[in-house]
Amino acid sequence: MPPPQILIGVVGKTNVGKSTFFAAATLLPVKIENRPFVTIEPNVGIAYVRRECAHVDLGLPSCNPKNSVCLRGNRFIPVKLMDVAGLIKDAHKGRGLGNKFMDDLRQADVLLHVVDLAGSTDEEGRPVPPGTYDPLDEVISIEREINEWFYSVVSKDWERFARGLDSLTWDGVVDALAKRVSGLSIRREHVILALKASKLELSKPSSWREEELRNFIVKLREIAKPILVVGNKADIPEAEDNYRRLTKELKVKVIPTSAAYELALRKAEKSGLITYLPGDNDFQIVDESKLNPKQKTALETIRGFMKKYGNTGVQQALNTAVFEVLNMIVVYPVEDQHKYTDSNGNVLPDAYIVKKGTTAQELAYMIHTDLGKAFLYAILAKENKRVGATYELKDNDIVKVVSAK
Ligand SMILES: Nc1nc2c(ncn2[C@@H]2O[C@H](COP(=O)(O)OP(=O)(O)OP(=O)(O)O)[C@@H](O)[C@H]2O)c(=O)[nH]1
Numbered sequence: 001m002p003p004p005q006i007l008i009g010v011v012g013k014t015n016v017g018k019s020t021f022f023a024a025a026t027l028l029p030v031k032i033e034n035r036p037f038v039t040i041e042p043n044v045g046i047a048y049v050r051r052e053c054a055h056v057d058l059g060l061p062s063c064n065p066k067n068s069v070c071l072r073g074n075r076f077i078p079v080k081l082m083d084v085a086g087l088i089k090d091a092h093k094g095r096g097l098g099n100k101f102m103d104d105l106r107q108a109d110v111l112l113h114v115v116d117l118a119g120s121t122d123e124e125g126r127p128v129p130p131g132t133y134d135p136l137d138e139v140i141s142i143e144r145e146i147n148e149w150f151y152s153v154v155s156k157d158w159e160r161f162a163r164g165l166d167s168l169t170w171d172g173v174v175d176a177l178a179k180r181v182s183g184l185s186i187r188r189e190h191v192i193l194a195l196k197a198s199k200l201e202l203s204k205p206s207s208w209r210e211e212e213l214r215n216f217i218v219k220l221r222e223i224a225k226p227i228l229v230v231g232n233k234a235d236i237p238e239a240e241d242n243y244r245r246l247t248k249e250l251k252v253k254v255i256p257t258s259a260a261y262e263l264a265l266r267k268a269e270k271s272g273l274i275t276y277l278p279g280d281n282d283f284q285i286v287d288e289s290k291l292n293p294k295q296k297t298a299l300e301t302i303r304g305f306m307k308k309y310g311n312t313g314v315q316q317a318l319n320t321a322v323f324e325v326l327n328m329i330v331v332y333p334v335e336d337q338h339k340y341t342d343s344n345g346n347v348l349p350d351a352y353i354v355k356k357g358t359t360a361q362e363l364a365y366m367i368h369t370d371l372g373k374a375f376l377y378a379i380l381a382k383e384n385k386r387v388g389a390t391y392e393l394k395d396n397d398i399v400k401v402v403s404a405k
């Protein structure tokens with residue numbers, strides 16, 4: 001089975017631009033309004049991470065992608081994106097829409113925490129003059145709500161569960177914990193890391209105090225559902241100072257973003273007014289005479305923003321979440337290691353997003369179970385080199401698997 005598509009959850013305070021980010025990344029029409037709690041039901045769509053396509057490095061003129069798209073030398077590989085309702089402080093006590101809806105994100109691999117970097121919405125998401133509300137508070141208080149949601153799911157009926165572990169060996173305890181949280185897309189290795197990080201690997205869960213259980217669950221959240229902060233509305237001047245403060249004072253990595261600008265560029269591209277690829281640092285106007293003065297000014301403003309920040313931030317956020325936060329790499333399975341094709345002659349048909357550390361045999365299983373079972377060796381196409389089952393794939397490897405069948 002090919003690697004499952006990564007699920008990225010878009011979370012944050014209400015009215016910060018989550019749906020705008022989602023619309024910009026997926027080009028799906030969703031409800032966007034300047035008031036709290038516009039989104040109620042989750043929006044699900046396909047977004048893409050962007051990489052230079054391997055055909056460029058090989059000096060090939062083009063490729064024939066099947067599971068992804070190649071545009072002007074850039075491979076866009078699909079990931080799933082989910083936009084949910086907004087949180088507010090004390091959502092876990094039932095305020096706003098509460099935090100039950102976060103259950104929609106049980107399968108998420110990583111969370112993009114969209115914040116209003118301009119401070120133009122208050123604690124409850126109501127519009128206020130930019131610079132009025134402090135996004136540092138938002139980063140902290142919303143993360144706390146996410147942790148509370150996670151805690152409420154994992155700690156449910158804990159005492160009875162923990163007593164049942166008393167007779168088990170360490171391995172048995174880990175297995176039972178992993179099974180209990182498997183519905184949250186948490187793997188065994190996450191559980192082990194969280195036990196170690198909370199220094200609880202030597203004690204029985206039934207002996208944990210409330211505080212220790214909480215510590216374990218928060219660590220588990222950090223490991224299994226890491227958060228990347230997206231500083232949205234960065235186009236509003238007040239955002240600049242907050243960007244510096246978040247980075248310096250809170251020491252969190254923030255992707256400065258204008259989801260509104262990205263959405264405008266994507267729409268302009270779609271209607272043929274500009275050429276632009278998501279993640280580009282600039283765009284080209286196709287025909288100046290087709291633009292009205294208002295459009296021209298708007299595009300120039302967007303260009304100014306891109307000069308300052310490098311890009312709109314939307315593609316950057318998706319890429320950072322997948323390749324830095326989740327530590328994924330891209331590999332290309334092929335059948336003909338000389339032509340880099342599948343059996344039908346398609347050049348570099350598939351690009352798989354896999355975890356760093358994935359082995360050649362694990363990749364074989366992803367291509368086809370039989371290929372994994374009958375694995376003999378793999379050939380790295382670029383190096384024309386044989387490697388064994390335990391070879392750890394490198395980013396951009398092009399791999400042919402040879403099996404006994
Ligand atoms: N200036 C600016 N405004 C933005 C940006 N992104 C979104 N907005 C505006 O912020 C308001 C809220 O946007 P939404 O995308 O509906 O926000 P949300 O977080 O999904 O809100 P809820 O679903 O109600 O929780 C709208 O008026 C958007 O036009 C941005 O990058 N810059």
Ligand SMILES: [Mg+2]
Nearest residue numbers: 018019038039
């Ligand atoms: Mg919304």
